Amino acid sequence: MTITIVGLGLIGGSIGLELKTKRFADRIIGVDLNPVHRDIALERGLVDEVQKLVFAIQQSDIIILAIPVDAIRILLPFVLDQVTHQAVTDVGSTKYCITEQVKNHPKRGCYVASHPMAGTEFSGPEAAIPGLFSKKVGIICDMARSNQKALEAITNLYMALNMRLIFMNSKEHDLHTAYVSHISHLTSFALALTVLDKEKNDRNILNLASGGFDSTVRLAASSAEMWVPVFDQNRDHVIEVIDTYIAKMNLFKSYISEGENEKVGELIHAANQIQTTLTSNSWNKQ
The missing domain is CATH 1.10.3660.10 (6-phosphogluconate dehydrogenase C-terminal like domain)
Incomplete structure (x- = not known):
């Protein structure tokens, strides 16, 4: 399995670190506009390699958007335009505004709206730590809007992070x-x-x-x-x-x-x- 993480800060970096430790994926690709973040992520082993987004999507089974919610809202429709079989999720702290942006997208089923309730006050790839998500709550929203394959992929990902999953709609x-x-x-x-x-x-x-x-x-x-x-x-x-x-x-x-x-x-x-x-x-x- 190949996973792409877009955004190599605290959350994205910690996901990469944990998934590599658990050997959940054979390969983890990082995408980040900041060259310093890319270098640190590679140096710390948070990802296996860095690539441009379009090429990373083509090679991936799961794409995780770990960027600020305003950027997620802009980027998510583009990512869904590119996918064929892949599962897409985001880790944003808001959900309704983001899900509304893609509610009529023809590939909406490939997207699973999620939010790991974990973090620290620090930011950037240097802040990524192991065990950040363990025993924390992971929220999956509007699950009926996601196809079964995507839902299973993201559910398994959160279980690999040792999170306790709950389900609700995006407004809740x-x-x-x-x-x-x-x-x-x-x-x-x-x-x-x-x-x-x-x-x-x-x-x-x-x-x-x-x-x-x-x-x-x-x-x-x-x-x-x-x-x-x-x-x-x-x-x-x-x-x-x-x-x-x-x-x-x-x-x-x-x-x-x-x-x-x-x-x-x-x-x-x-x-x-x-x-x-x-x-x-x-x-x-x-």
Whole structure:
């Protein structure tokens, strides 16, 4: 089996690394517009070779688009134009906007809309790591729109990455990811900006930062190139979750300003339940 990975950053590079380790494919071809990324991917053994996209597609059984979602939306129709028997998937953090772009494509059945729920705050092929996907959730959307051969190929790929698969439609995906992924990045960006603004006038503030701050603000190092298109494509749900988050913050603000300590405590106790919910949820069991 030959697999082409388009985009040799954190996700694409980590997929290549893991599939090579598992010997899932006989050959992995990398495609990337950035020559530095191509060189690093080859040097690190993330792929076996690099080629231009059209030639790579012709030689492949599976094509994985691991590029920002705005680029996926542009490139996916072109890739489907080229395929004959191949399975095509993407790993984008939005799904509805992308799937709508190819809903009437004559080769829509060759495409499986997917999203591995894994990552770090780092980017580029140097950030690729083994085991990134193990025991994480892999989402496959609108499976009825994909043909059986393509669906089996992508399902087997995610199983080789040791992911737990769930299935939903693309609209559900975008709603849920706004609440469990996109808002996490937004709040991290906002917290980082808040502290950086304060740090301009108080140089000692970052000297006090500890593990709690580090873990909360970690995602603020994430790539704007990746996240701006995600927020744009999932705009309605992102605005909804921002409004909900602001309402909760205003509730905290109101109770704290009024000295309503008991009510502040009630909010915190209610929030504590998230850990129980996460650990009892079958998706998160190890």
